[in-house]
Amino acid sequence: MEIGLIGLGKMGFNMALNMNDKGNTVFATDVNKDTVKEISAEGVKGVDSIEELANSFTGRKAVILLVPAGEIVDQVIEQLKPHLTEGDIIVDAGNSMYKHTLRRYEELKASGIHLVDVGTSGGTDGARYGLCAMMGGDDDAVNYLAPLYEKICVEKGFMITGRAGSGHFLKMVHNGIEYGMMQAIGEGFEILDKSDFDYDYEAVSRVWNNGSVIRSWLIELMENAFSKQPKLEDIRGVMNSSGEGIWTVEAALDYQASAPVIALSQFMRFRSLEDDTFHGKVVAALRNEFGGHAVVKK
């Protein structure tokens, strides 16, 4: 089938190749023209603008966006919309906030354009060789896209999740879980590292990955990381985050769901961005005031 793709970052580039391999005609563009050239050399039909991308279709237009969540999604939709007609489909395959998706869905619906939200997981290798995708949206649009996604996902790695917004909501919760799992793995290795025992962490990851309860892709990735650096010497413990953890915690608050592990994982990410904290100074000052306990001076 004919499919458009806007955004040739690490995920988009690989997904374009994946779709191309599966016999689709892929029109792809990006603000970075070097990437467009690069993808064209791989057999994908690289085009220079969103307008050119939209005009390349011979039939129904379905365009996947793989751009950073936030205002850029709105900007790209604004540029694309004039070139689409009733029944055409925009697929937001990035990590958009589900409430933004619901707003965009309603706005596009007024022009008869479908917005389909796809939570895309599996990293760059997944994008290239087999994704996990969670797709929400109108029946007509998701049924149109399903055969394509069945081909570019791993076996059993594609799900139609329900009405618009449900794909991004599910991916958000997936990422909340991802935060909690990674934090727990990190804490486990921290305890090992502070202990009196002398472990080879690559070997620990390997043994945990063979038959243990916590065997998983994340532990496999740890084995890989420790094989490059036994103690991750060159990496600072700064844990950035892109928003999905915050939104998961917000959803937990909205629905009054208990999610302490995910919430604390998000707070640990914030904490990791600071060398010192004001709350730490306050607690140290209070201990000193009431008990004369020594403070550590700068």
Ligand SMILES: O=C(O)[C@H](O)[C@@H](O)[C@H](O)[C@H](O)COP(=O)(O)O
């Ligand atoms: O399922 C996935 O493939 C990942 O979750 C992917 O979507 C991305 O790596 C995260 O969004 C990173 O999220 P943070 O930057 O918030 O850690």
